[in-house]
Amino acid sequence: MKLRTRMGTSKIQALLFLFILTSCMETKKDETPWETLFDGKTFNGWSVKGGNAPYEIRNNSIVGKTIKNTPNTFLCSNKMYGDFILELDYKVDSTMNSGIQIRSNSLPHYLDGRVHGYQVEIDPSERAWSAGIYDESRRGWLNPLTDNQEAQKAFKQNEWNHYRIEAIGDTIKTWINQVPAAFLIDDKTASGFIGLQVHSIGEDKKEGTEIIWKNIRILTGELSKYSRKSPLTPIVTKNKLTIDEKKNGWQLLWDGETIAGWRGAKLDEFPEQGWEITQGELTVLSSGGEESTAGGDIVTKELFGDFELKVDFKITKGANSGIKYYVDTDLNKGPGSSIGLEYQILDDAVHPDAKLGNHDGSRTVASLYDLIMANPNKPMNPVGEWNSAHIVSKDNHVEHWLNGMKVLEYERKSEDYLKLVSESKYAKWPNFGEGNKGHILLQDHGDRVSFKNIKIKSIIKE
The missing domain is CATH 2.60.120.560 (Exo-inulinase; domain 1)
Structure with missing residues (x-):
């Protein structure tokens, strides 16, 4: 009698073990609301x-x-x-x-x-x-x-x-x-x-x-x-080169953390005020909407000839700024120095410059400032969102791109180009925009504008 009881208990324990094992093996039900x-x-x-x-x-x-x-x-x-x-x-x-x-x-x-x-x-x-x-x-x-x-x-x-x-x-x-x-x-x-x-x-x-x-x-x-x-x-990826960019000869113009490679356009060093670096963004601070005397424009220490340049920028309401290239900081040591061709940055909807310029619309965002208007159907993101500027200059053929769209192109030094310059405020500067090399400049126009992912590729002529 005792033997049968022990055998019965063993069977129960075995069945219980199998039940527990089977339960553990069952897939837990996914209750995620897919x-x-x-x-x-x-x-x-x-x-x-x-x-x-x-x-x-x-x-x-x-x-x-x-x-x-x-x-x-x-x-x-x-x-x-x-x-x-x-x-x-x-x-x-x-x-x-x-x-x-x-x-x-x-x-x-x-x-x-x-x-x-x-x-x-x-x-x-x-x-x-x-x-x-x-x-x-x-x-x-x-x-x-x-x-x-x-x-x-x-x-x-x-x-x-x-x-x-x-x-x-x-x-x-x-x-x-x-x-x-x-x-x-x-x-x-x-x-x-x-x-x-x-x-x-x-x-x-x-x-x-x-x-x-x-x-x-x-x-x-x-x-x-x-x-x-x-x-x-x-x-x-912020302020870094991608694998393909490294393979294709791109270099960072700004490392996202320091002022290395940059100086004030009218200074030997970087401005002590007017600019800030926070969270991987290089920001020109607001000083009332006029060209600032507190910080001023900044330029690359290096000169560039033929190039591709990419810059992400973010504007505030009513902001005005620009990206200049082929900049000669020695043309004029007084007010108005740091002259160069300019990729305009502007809040077209608010800033009055959008309705000004030597040629209609030539001061709107992505335009060649005061000379050539960008395509009015350009894809500009709203104030507070990032936009991508892309400038290509090769053998005097120049293109402005905005958010993946080519918005204008022109031939630097051509007769048409020289005529545009002669009719603009740049006429008083001999050989304006015709240098074979120049600095890249980020403009301080007194409005808060941020930059990041600043990259350049020097184009080697074949």
Whole structure:
């Protein structure tokens, strides 16, 4: 009798152990309030942009196929997303390259509508940078996986892979198959669509190779509650050169922290007042809206000939400033020195200069100050938001760009140029703007304006 009792107890204990073990093995139910982006049956809420590669629906999944003679193709969400957490699964042919676009845009003024923005890479090649972050049709690689071997090894060839992508504020984090992959801090774009890329292929590639996506879901609320910590050290792009910029010969004109490389336009050293450096921004302080005597303009110590210059700038209401190039600080030591060609910075909606100038509109933002008006349909962001100025000067051909759009161009030293100068306030300066080299200048016009990401590339003549 006692033996049977002990045997009965043992069976009960065994059953209890199996029950506990089974319970522990069961997958915990995900109570995250996900929103499904793809219903598994239709392309409702999605549109194709870019090329002509075909997409179809098969087994509750989206299938994209490569074709020749077409640029990159993107199946894009019609809805725009700012901050979010995105998860999805994909399977890719081992010969393909692809990616997931996030915070991306297609704008008429930017490369004729080309899709551009952050891309979470899909890379089945030996390089294995899947879940790294690339800036499509813009800056190139931002966060490769060069030093992240664990993430490189996490990709599963010819199998389903899982991505988690968090875009919250200026921070983008990715995971591949639960392994932390990328950690980027960058504030270039705050919102855009999500896109599934079918990459273009060359003539030597086979048509019809496939990439398949499924289980596409997004979270846009309570992000702090569901966000995960990443053990990776973040890559910060502010006032830094990207990988491609380094390869292509760009250099930082301002390091984001010190006054190295700059001096007052009328001084041997940097002004002691009138400018401040805070949180990676170089800011000229307000002094009432007139050209300041407190701080004054600042110039690079180095001279530049043919060049490309990129500067991000942010204005305050009614502000006036400028970026000058081919500046000669020795033309006139009195008031009005630091003469050079000027990329105008202005609040066109408020500042009276927008209605002045030797030529109509030639003092509006991005114009060649007092000489040539910028395209009036230019894409200027509102007061308080960052804008990107881009100036190209090569063999006397000069272009002004604003936020990715070319807004004017001219031929320096040409007859048309000389005529414009002769009719302007610059006529009294001989050979105005004709120097082969000059300083780059940031103007103190008495209004608060901030600058960052100041980069230059000297163009070597072939």
